[in-house]
Amino acid sequence: MKELKGRVAxxxxxxxxxxRMLAKNLAEQGCHLAxxxxDEAGLRETADMVSRSGVRVSAHTVDVSRQYQVYRFAEKAVSTHGGVQxxxxxxxxTLSETLEDVTFDDFEWIMGINFWGVVYGCKAFLPHLRKEPEAHIxxxxxxxxxxTVPNNGTYCATKFAVRGFTETLCQELRHTNIRVSCVHPGxxxxxxxxxxxxxxxxxxSLTREEVSALFENVLARTSADKAARTIIEGIRKNRPRIMVGPDAHAYDMLKRLFPVTLQRLAAFTPPARWLRSRL
Ligand SMILES: NC(=O)c1ccc[n+]([C@@H]2O[C@H](COP(=O)([O-])OP(=O)(O)OC[C@H]3O[C@@H](n4cnc5c(N)ncnc54)[C@H](O)[C@@H]3O)[C@@H](O)[C@H]2O)c1
Structure with missing residues (x-):
């Protein structure tokens, strides 16, 4: 989808x-938004922020793990904006726990949002996207x-499932008006x-606070704004696969060249003392 101005996302x-950064960057490029x-309060802040760009914005409180709420979102987005492209x-x-100890309640919670939320979104919007001259998922x-990494098995399972679903959808829709991209941020x-x-x-022994600080200070090297801009560039270039951040490119290459070694290395956890010294 080369031209985003005047489209509805x-x-x-x-x-x-x-x-939020996808909304901001798309609005700056003249894209109307649903x-x-x-999180109602956070959504209101995003809507206020993007409406300054002069585009039409509608805000919808939706739990993506509830099928009927996602279908209602699709109907409302289309009726408010006259179509979605x-x-x-x-x-x-995310969920930090071993696969042995995780409860089914928690496993179903993360699957409901990360995987079923994606499936509901695609299936609810597909009939509307089909009617457009050009559309993108x-x-x-x-x-x-x-x-994969240890203690994030449920998250990994959801994201492998999203990839399988999305890559198949891309194949099935290849002769239609709809392009499909799967995004892999680092x-x-x-x-x-x-x-x-x-x-x-x-x-x-690491607490939630320490893990969050390690993630933010050490592992997360790319800003949300840069990630959004990379995704939008991928949409403009109709890329089926969008890698976000230099770490994502590196892991992708390592997985292809040394699949077993990467799995072994990723299972290694540095000692707590060393990890705390990075905070
Ligand atoms: N941040 C990263 O390093 C990273 C890396 C790889 C993939 N991702 C993926 O990118 C996406 C965005 O994550 P983020 O990093 O911006 O996280 P974030 O926590 O900043 O934003 C996630 C948003 O999803 C919303 N949300 C949570 N449960 C919901 C539900 N049931 N219904 C509707 N909305 C719900 C939250 O309220 C929040 O606004 C996620 O799918 C995440 O898995 C993030």
Missing amino acids: AITGAASGIG VADI LLINNAGV VNLSSVFGIF GIRTNIARNGRFYKAAEP
């Missing part, structure tokens, strides 16, 4: 992080849809670690 998870999130399924959460996976500085459910990190 529906974005989930737009109250914070990458979703923004959705479960770009759908970005961005809402997502963007689903957020992660580098953890490419390789570490992006957002609230994702603080917003998630936390029980046990790979180094079990």
